[in-house]
Each structure stands twice: as C-alpha cells, then as structure tokens.
Amino acid sequence: MTIRFVLNGEPVEMDARPDERFVDLLRDRLGLPGAKVGCGIGRCGSCTVIIDDVAMNGCLLPAYKLEGRRITTVEGLGSLPEGRAVILAFSEGNAFQCGYCAPGFTVAMTALLMREDVPDEADIREALGGHVCRCTGYHSILRAAADAAV
C-alpha cells in the first residue's frame, strides 16, 4: 500500500508491505540507519523515533500505520531546538560509550523536552526508563539528560 508521511521535515510517499516494520523501512529503504535494532521486541529502546511528538519503538510500528504522521528520527534532531539542546548536553557530558543506545536515548529525551519545558528527575527517569545501555553508562546519561533539561 502507498503511505504518505513527513519525515524529518520532508514529505515522503512510498509503498509499504503489510508486514514491514517502520525501523526496517527507515534503515533499509530510506537510508536512515540511526534507529538501531537491538532486541526487536520493544524492550531496549534503540529503535526509538518520535511520532507526532511522542517517542515510540520503531520495531513495534507497522510502517503502514504511519500514514499522515509527522516523524523525527535521530538524523533530524538537529533541526529541533530541543534536539540541539540534547545533542549538546550529551556530547559535552560524554554520555556515550559504544554509542549503540545513543540514538534511542537522545530521541526519547528530545520527545520529553517537546512535551515538558522543564522536566524533573522523575520525568527524565520515566522517559528514559525503557532504554538499555549495554555499556551501563547510566549515570553520565542521566546527568546529561538533566543538563539538557535546564
């Protein structure tokens, strides 16, 4: 079926198979490899994208359901003020180690800032709670998230 959506500010129209996951469409057909496939079952957060201001797991989203949606991936964060604040805070805070989880954490934190101007620690922990860092660098990630939120 043909679907139309706005991706990182650009209109997209393309065919999607009924069984196609959105994260695969991004990575394999749109050349956007930022969203990663870690667990593939909604448990690690590495595939997170922003759909109409809400962070969602791209591995659980059928591509055909994105008709008419506005989508931001990690590749588009730099075009958003909230995304730029997150990128700066995570970079200056050395919040990445291997980097595999970085797209998920930064996208989720950006979505939180799009909803809450000044989130508190509980908001941040809830927003990032579904994300797994294989290097276990959670302290630096939470510090950077707090820095992005001021």
Ligand code: FES
């Ligand atoms: Fe989607 Fe882990 S790959 S949540």
